[in-house]
Amino acid sequence: MRAAARPDPDALAATLSILRARFGERLAEGEAICRQHGNQTSEVPNEPPDAVLFPETTEEVREAVRVCADHRIPIIPYGVGSSFEGHVNAPFGGLSVDTSRMKRIVAVNVDDLDCTVEAGVTRSELNNHLRDTGLFFPIDPGADASLGGMAATRASGTNAVRYGTMRENALALTIVLPDGSISRTGTRARKSSAGYDLTRLIVGSEGTLAVITEITLRLAGIPEAVSGGVCPFPSIEAACEAVIATIQTGVPVARIELMDERQVQACNSYSRLDLPETPLLFLEFHGSPAGVDEQSTRFNDIAADFGGGPFAWATHAEDRSRLWRARHDAYWAARALRPAAKGISTDVCVPISQLAPCIAETKADIAQTGLIAPIVGHVGDGNFHVMPLVDFSEPLEVERGLAFVGRLVRRALAHGGTSTGEHGIGQSNRQYLALEFDEPARKLMRAIKGVVDPDNIMNPGKVHPEA
Amino acid sequence: MRAAARPDPDALAATLSILRARFGERLAEGEAICRQHGNQTSEVPNEPPDAVLFPETTEEVREAVRVCADHRIPIIPYGVGSSFEGHVNAPFGGLSVDTSRMKRIVAVNVDDLDCTVEAGVTRSELNNHLRDTGLFFPIDPGADASLGGMAATRASGTNAVRYGTMRENALALTIVLPDGSISRTGTRARKSSAGYDLTRLIVGSEGTLAVITEITLRLAGIPEAVSGGVCPFPSIEAACEAVIATIQTGVPVARIELMDERQVQACNSYSRLDLPETPLLFLEFHGSPAGVDEQSTRFNDIAADFGGGPFAWATHAEDRSRLWRARHDAYWAARALRPAAKGISTDVCVPISQLAPCIAETKADIAQTGLIAPIVGHVGDGNFHVMPLVDFSEPLEVERGLAFVGRLVRRALAHGGTSTGEHGIGQSNRQYLALEFDEPARKLMRAIKGVVDPDNIMNPGKVHPEA
Numbered sequence: 020m021r022a023a024a025r026p027d028p029d030a031l032a033a034t035l036s037i038l039r040a041r042f043g044e045r046l047a048e049g050e051a052i053c054r055q056h057g058n059q060t061s062e063v064p065n066e067p068p069d070a071v072l073f074p075e076t077t078e079e080v081r082e083a084v085r086v087c088a089d090h091r092i093p094i095i096p097y098g099v100g101s102s103f104e105g106h107v108n109a110p111f112g113g114l115s116v117d118t119s120r121m122k123r124i125v126a127v128n129v130d131d132l133d134c135t136v137e138a139g140v141t142r143s144e145l146n147n148h149l150r151d152t153g154l155f156f157p158i159d160p161g162a163d164a165s166l167g168g169m170a171a172t173r174a175s176g177t178n179a180v181r182y183g184t185m186r187e188n189a190l191a192l193t194i195v196l197p198d199g200s201i202s203r204t205g206t207r208a209r210k211s212s213a214g215y216d217l218t219r220l221i222v223g224s225e226g227t228l229a230v231i232t233e234i235t236l237r238l239a240g241i242p243e244a245v246s247g248g249v250c251p252f253p254s255i256e257a258a259c260e261a262v263i264a265t266i267q268t269g270v271p272v273a274r275i276e277l278m279d280e281r282q283v284q285a286c287n288s289y290s291r292l293d294l295p296e297t298p299l300l301f302l303e304f305h306g307s308p309a310g311v312d313e314q315s316t317r318f319n320d321i322a323a324d325f326g327g328g329p330f331a332w333a334t335h336a337e338d339r340s341r342l343w344r345a346r347h348d349a350y351w352a353a354r355a356l357r358p359a360a361k362g363i364s365t366d367v368c369v370p371i372s373q374l375a376p377c378i379a380e381t382k383a384d385i386a387q388t389g390l391i392a393p394i395v396g397h398v399g400d401g402n403f404h405v406m407p408l409v410d411f412s413e414p415l416e417v418e419r420g421l422a423f424v425g426r427l428v429r430r431a432l433a434h435g436g437t438s439t440g441e442h443g444i445g446q447s448n449r450q451y452l453a454l455e456f457d458e459p460a461r462k463l464m465r466a467i468k469g470v471v472d473p474d475n476i477m478n479p480g481k482v483h484p485e486a
Numbered sequence: 487m488r489a490a491a492r493p494d495p496d497a498l499a500a501t502l503s504i505l506r507a508r509f510g511e512r513l514a515e516g517e518a519i520c521r522q523h524g525n526q527t528s529e530v531p532n533e534p535p536d537a538v539l540f541p542e543t544t545e546e547v548r549e550a551v552r553v554c555a556d557h558r559i560p561i562i563p564y565g566v567g568s569s570f571e572g573h574v575n576a577p578f579g580g581l582s583v584d585t586s587r588m589k590r591i592v593a594v595n596v597d598d599l600d601c602t603v604e605a606g607v608t609r610s611e612l613n614n615h616l617r618d619t620g621l622f623f624p625i626d627p628g629a630d631a632s633l634g635g636m637a638a639t640r641a642s643g644t645n646a647v648r649y650g651t652m653r654e655n656a657l658a659l660t661i662v663l664p665d666g667s668i669s670r671t672g673t674r675a676r677k678s679s680a681g682y683d684l685t686r687l688i689v690g691s692e693g694t695l696a697v698i699t700e701i702t703l704r705l706a707g708i709p710e711a712v713s714g715g716v717c718p719f720p721s722i723e724a725a726c727e728a729v730i731a732t733i734q735t736g737v738p739v740a741r742i743e744l745m746d747e748r749q750v751q752a753c754n755s756y757s758r759l760d761l762p763e764t765p766l767l768f769l770e771f772h773g774s775p776a777g778v779d780e781q782s783t784r785f786n787d788i789a790a791d792f793g794g795g796p797f798a799w800a801t802h803a804e805d806r807s808r809l810w811r812a813r814h815d816a817y818w819a820a821r822a823l824r825p826a827a828k829g830i831s832t833d834v835c836v837p838i839s840q841l842a843p844c845i846a847e848t849k850a851d852i853a854q855t856g857l858i859a860p861i862v863g864h865v866g867d868g869n870f871h872v873m874p875l876v877d878f879s880e881p882l883e884v885e886r887g888l889a890f891v892g893r894l895v896r897r898a899l900a901h902g903g904t905s906t907g908e909h910g911i912g913q914s915n916r917q918y919l920a921l922e923f924d925e926p927a928r929k930l931m932r933a934i935k936g937v938v939d940p941d942n943i944m945n946p947g948k949v950h951p952e953a
Binding site: 128129130132133172173175183186198200202203205206208210211212213215216217220222223242243307309313366368370372373400401402436437439441444451455456458459460461462463464466469 | 595596597639642663667669670673674675676678684686687690691695706707709710730734735736776777780833835836837838839840867868869899902903905908911919922923924925926928929933934938949
C-alpha cells in the first residue's frame with residue numbers, strides 16, 4: 020500500500036476541474052462547507068477536504084471515484100458527519116463524497132422483512148417511510164446517522180442486545196471500489212454460504228476499501244406491545260449483576276441501558292427529569308402483551324434479588340419517548356456538565372461478566388484522576404461509554420484525559436473486550452487497534468487494504484495505525 | 487495467485503519425510519486412510535490426499551503449515567468429512583490436516599454465554615460437555631459435524647431461524663495462516679467496530695485462506711419450555727404461506743421445517759413413522775411455558791388460515807427426539823428411496839416471499855424431468871434442499887440430474903436468492919459462484935485469496951471457479 024500523502028497540486032487542480040465541469044454546483048469548494056465536512060463532533064481536530072461532491076446515484080459516485088483514482092486524489096465518504104472518531108476528516112485533503120442527496124428508498128419487501136436504501140437515507144427517514152408497513156429498522160445510534168455511515172462503522176445502539184448491530188442487519192451492499200467498478204456484495208437471502216463474506220468485510224471498513232452506495236437491510240416487525248421504564252440500584256455492581264442475570268436467564272430484553280449517578284445528574288439537569296440520582300437501568304421490553312408482562316415480572320424479580328427497585332414504569336408512549344430522548348441526549352447532557360470542556364468519547368465493550376469489575380476499576384481511576392467523566396452504557400452487550408470532560412486549553416488536563424482513555428482501553432482488553440463496540444477506529448482509535456490485534460491479524464488487514472486500494476485513495480489515515 | 491498444481495514429487499517426498507520424522511505415526515500415508523479423507527458423502531468423485539496428519543495443537547498445525555509452505559504442498563483441513571460439496575477432496579494431492587485429535591474444550595464462560603473449543607470438537611460433543619451448565623450450542627447441521635468444519639463452511643441447520651448461523655455465532659477464531667503465523671481474529675466482546683471483520687472473512691472461507699484451530703462461540707440458554715410437532719398442509723404453497731405469516735407476525739419460532747409429500751413417504755419408510763403423506767411443517771417453540779403456549783396458539787391460528795392442521799403435538803421429549811431424528815435422517819431416508827442411485831445435494835436459499843413460487847416451479851420441473859427428487863427445507867430462512875436421485879452408471883440420467891440442478895440454482899438466483907444457504911461452494915458449486923456474484927465481487931475474492939495465499943496451497947481447487 021502506498022503511503023498516504025497530500026495529492027500533487029496539479030493533479031488536484033485537474034481533478035477538480037473535471038468534476039466541476041461534470042457536476043457544476045454539486046461540487047462545493049468553499050472554505051466553510053469544506054470545514055463542515057471535517058470532524059465537528061468531538062475533540063478530534065477539524066481537517067477539511069479540498070472539495071465536497073454531492074452525487075445523486077451510484078453511477079455518479081463511480082464517475083467521481085474514477086476521476087480521483089486517475090489522479091490519486093483521496094476520497095472520504097460522508098454521511099451526516101456524526102462520527103466521534105474523525106472518520107470524515109481529510110488529513111491528506113481530497114474529495115469528500117457527501118451522500119446526502121442519495122435518499123432513495125429503492126425497495127421495501129414487507130413479506131421478507133427487508134428493504135434496500137441508498138446510503139444517504141438516515142435511520143429516522145427510513146423509519147418514517149416504514150410507518151405504515153408494520154415494520155421498523157431497529158438500530159439506533161444516538162445521532163440520526165445515515166445508513167451508509169452506520170454500515171461503514173458497524174454501528175449499533177440501544178437495542179443491539181435484542182436486534183443485533185449493522186453486522187447482523189446488513190444483508191448486502193452496493194459498493195464502488197477504488198478501481199471504479201460497482202459491485203453487489205450479496206443477495207436478499209437470509210443466509211448464504213457462497214464465497215467470502217464481502218458484505219461483512221465492507222461493513223466496518225470505514226470507507227477505506229470502498230464507497231457504500233446502497234444497503235439491503237433486515238427489518239423487524241413493530242412489536243405488538245412495548246413496556247419499559249427505569250430501575251434504580253444501590254451500586255453499579257448491583258446493576259451489572261442484574262444485567263448479567265437478565266441476559267443469562269434468557270429474558271429477551273429489547274433495551275437495557277446503564278447510567279451512573281453522574282450521568283443521571285447530567286440528564287436530570289439537561290432533560291428536566293427527576294430521576295433518582297443513583298445508578299439506573301433504563302429498560303424496554305418488546306413482545307406480545309402477555310410476553311411483555313412476563314418479561315417485566317421476571318426482570319423485577321431479578322432486580323429485587325440485587326437490591327434494585329422500585330421499577331418506575333413509563334406506561335404512556337410519550338413518557339417512554341421522553342425517557343429515551345433523554346437517554347439519546349446523554350452525550351449532550353454530559354457535555355453540559357462542563358460547557359467550556361470537550362468530551363473525549365470512548366467506547367469499550369467487554370464480556371458482560373467483566374462489566375462490574377471493569378466499571379468499578381474505571382470509577383476508581385476517575386476518582387483518582389479527579390476527572391468529571393460520566394458513564395452510560397449498552398450494558399446488555401457489555402458496551403459502555405465513559406466521557407472525560409477536558410478543557411482543551413489546558414495541555415496537562417488533556418494529557419491526563421488521554422492517559423485515562425489509554426488505561427480504559429487497556430483495561431477493557433485485559434478483561435477480554437474490545438477498544439470500540441460501535442464507534443469504529445477512525446483516526447483516534449488507531450493506536451488501540453495495534454493493542455487489540457496481534458501482528459498477523461494487522462498484517463492481514465493491511466494486505467487486504469493494499470490489494471484492494473494499492474494507491475491508498477480510500478479514506479487514507481483511518482483504521483490502519485501505519486497509514 | 488499461482489495456478490493450482492500437483493506438487494513437485496521431490497518436494498512432496500521431502501515434506502512427508504520431515505513430517506514423518508516429526509509426527510511419527512500421526513502422519514498416515516496408507517491408501518485406505520487417504521481415500522477416507524477424500525469426499526465420501528455425495529456424488530462428487532473421491533480425490534484422496536497424499537497423506538493425512540493428525541495434529542493435536544495449534545502449534546503443531548503451524549509446524550505442518552510451515553513445512554508445506556516451504557515446499558508448496560497443498561493443505562486440506564478436515565473435520566469429520568460430512569461436507570456434500572467436495573470440500574475435503576485433494577484434487578492436487580497434498581496433506582489432509584485432520585483435526586479429530588483437537589478435542590479440547592478450552593473454556594466455557596457460563597456468565598457470558600460463550601465458550602472456546604478446538605476445531606475438532608463436534609456439535610454434540612460440545613452439547614454433551616455443556617449438559618450441566620444450563621446452556622447449549624444451537625446450530626445443528628444434519629451430521630454431527632466438527633465446529634471447525636462448521637465455521638469453515640458457514641454452516642447452519644434447523645434452528646438458524648431463531649439462533650442464527652455460524653456467521654452470527656462465531657465470536658472469534660484462532661487461525662494458522664499460509665505463512666505459518668498464528669492469529670486470533672477477535673475478542674469475546676459481543677460486538678466490536680475495531681478494524682476489518684477478520685472473523686467473518688474466515689468463517690465461510692472453506693480452508694482456502696487459513697486453517698481454523700479454535701473457535702469462540704456464542705451459546706444460548708436451554709429454554710425453560712419446549713414444544714413442537716407436525717402440521718400437515720393441503721399444498722406446498724399453503725405451507726409456505728403459513729411460514730411467511732409466522733415469520734412476519736414475529737412468532738419467535740425455533741424451528742420451522744418443510745417436507746414435501748415425497749420426502750414424508752421416504753421418512754415414514756426409513757424412520758418407521760406414520761406421518762400423513764402430504765406437505766408437512768415440523769415446528770418447535772422455545773421459551774417460557776406461557777410463551778411457548780402463546781407461540782403455538784398463534785401458529786395454529788395461522789395454519790388454520792391456510793387450510794393446515796390439525797397440528798399433531800409431540801408432547802413427550804422422546805417423541806420430539808424421534809421426530810427430529812427423522813428430520814435429521816431425511817437425507818438417508820431420501821437416498822433409500824432408490825438405493826442404487828446417488829443423491830445430488832442442492833442447497834438454494836431465497837427470500838421467504840419467493841419460497842412458494844420457487845418451490846412450485848421446481849416441482850413442475852421435477853415432474854417434467856421425471857426425476858425422483860424429494861424436498862426438505864429450513865423454510866423459516868428460505869433455504870430448501872431438493873435431492874435428485876440419479877443412477878450414476880447412466881450418463882444421460884446424470885446429465886439430466888445436473889441440468890436440473892443448474893436450472894434450480896438459476897431459478898433461486900432469479901428469485902433474489904443464493905446458490906448455497908449452508909453447504910458452501912466446495913468443488914461442486916464453483917460454477918454457480920460465477921453466476922451469483924458480479925465480476926468485481928469475484929475479482930475481490932480472488933484478490934484476497936491471492937494476497938493471503940499467493941502460492942495457492944490452502945485447499946486449492948475450492949470456492950474460486952478459476953482455481
